[in-house]
Amino acid sequence: MRRITILLFLLFLGNSFAPAFSQELVINHLNVITMLDDQVLEDHSIYVKDGVIMEIAPEDEISVAGVRTLDGRGMYVFPGLAEFHGHLPNPEQFGPEFQEEVMMLYLANGVLRIRSMLGHESHLALRDRVMKGELLGPRTFVSGPSLNGTSVADPEAGRAMVRAQKEVGYDHLKLHPGLDTPKFLAIADEAKKQGIFYGGHVSLDVGLVTSVTRGYRSVEHIDGFLEAMLPDGTTIDPTVSGPFNMNLVGQVDKSKLQGLIQLCLENKTWMAPTLTLFERYFGYQPAYELRQQPEMFYLPGLLVTQWYNTKSKMEADGVLAEAKVKPYLEFRQWLFLELHKAGVPMIMSSDSPQVFNVPGFSIHREIESMSKAGMSNYEILKTGTVNPAKYMNQEDQWGVLKPGAAAEFVLVQKNPLEDLTTMQKPQAIMIQGKFIQRDELQLELNLIRQKYLRQ
Known part of the structure; x- marks a missing residue:
């Protein structure tokens, strides 16, 4: 697809394509949101060379002979967004080309970094191609295959899986439900020995406290x-408690939250909220409405139909009745904001592609959900910029705009600290040393949409 796309783009734009990928350039007349604080550096220039920010200064203070310059036209520039709970597709699903399309869907929406949380060996190769500049895509981190009650036979098998995933180069371990405490403790102990991050769902037998403290x-x-x-002694019957035990929300004792918050702060535990996943997958908005939303047409029709059938089945069974779901969604919004106000760090995440969450597009729905819950615009931007870098122990290397940091940023028309919706239409992105304008991003989107055009 890449070769065809480039040829088509050349036909549309003539000779403008080659300089757009210049390795060294100065962009003038920008309003820079560095994310080092919440201030805007007005009418500044950014000098980029070999994928690194060399200088940020007022225009008349940057003078580099022979370097191409671009006019930023007063646009706002910030370090881009993150999808730090995504699921890169496997090639067996819709082919390796679909994997590349997902990468482009992220970029076209200003998502410049992803953490894929359900591993496959092809994801390692995909990540490495991006790192080498062989494939255009976001900065990528990948977890290994799921460690869960079924995949982990016993504690020693869990240890062996941890060692194997570390050896082949996964960045993270993903734990799913069903682990008993002995299996979990073995995985946690071995992960610490191997020096690899781990996290995920909380198995019922293990519980949140043990997960956090371990x-x-x-x-x-x-x-x-x-x-x-x-309440202590509550028995959970999964046959009646609903997805994620949402039917039990009326029994929650909110006074217990403060102790849990303290544990998270003491153990430096991060949260990947995925608010929009629950509002769309497990929410009461009908599947037939979600199916018709514009972003669904950038995906294979079969995948959208699978999502529709999954949610429709739950609707038919009465699982997603508004009376059941609304209190749970309100609880999640309250919980999210209380954790944030207490200082528990958050990473921007929406769980895409997942039921009616389309890569890239769903991050903007997540942003809307975080805003409705009460998080400020600046703090929302932190969850997609500074925080993911801190999470990966790569603070100041990316996710901020400063000399020496990676030249990864997005240009938008308005100030996102005042208008979050402006980020839905990136006017240009800088990634992998390449400056890519809106025309090419839109062309890529058009090609994907045309491929999946359905009657």
Whole structure:
């Protein structure tokens, strides 16, 4: 697809394509949001060379002979967004080309870094191609295959899986439900020995407290809190408790949250909220409405149909009735904001591609959900910029705009600290030393949409 895309783009734009990928350039007349603080550096220039920011200064203070210059036209530039709970597809699903399309869907939406949380060996090769500049895509981190109650036969098998995933080069371990405490403790102990991050869902037998105190790097979906806040002695019957035990939300004792927050702060535990996943997958908005939203047409029709059938089945069974779901969604918004206000760090995440969450597009829905919950625009941007870099122990290397940091940024028309919706239409991105303008991003989107055009 890449070769065809480039040829088509050349036909549309003539000779403008080659200089757009210049390795060295100065962009003038920018309003720079560095994310080092919440200030805007007005009418500044950014000098980039070999994928690194060399200088940020007022225009008349940057003078580099022979370097191409671009006019930023007063646009705002910030370090881009993150999808730090995604699921890169496997090539067996819709072919390796679909993997590359997902990467482009992220970029076209200003998502410049991803953490894929359900591993496959092809993801390692995909990540490495991006790192080498052989494939255009976001900065990529990948977890290994799921460690869960079925895949882990016993504690020693869990240790062996940890060692194997570390050896082949995965960046992270993903834990799913069903682990008993002995299996979990073995995995946690071996992960610490091997020096690899681990986190995920919270197994019912293990519980949130044990997960956090034994070194969970991140709790995905803010999982385990509801169960940890139920009255002591509560019996959970999964046949009636609903998805993520949402039917038990009325029994929650909110006074228990402060102790859980303190544990998270003491153990430096991160949260991947994925608010929009629950609002769309497990929410009461009908599947037939979600199916018709514009971003669905950038995906294979079969995948969207699978999502539709999954959610429609739950609707038909009465699982997603508004009376059941609304209190749970309100609880999640409250929980998210309370954790944030207490200082528990968050990483921007929406869980895509997942039921009606389209890569890239769903991050903007997540941003809207975080804003509705009460998080400020600046703090929302931190979850997609500074925080992911801190999470990966790569602070100041990327996710900020400063000399010496990676030249990874997005240009938008308005100030995102005042208008979050402006980030939905990136006017240009800088990634892998390449400056890519809106015309090419839109062309790539058009090609993907045309491929999956359906009657």
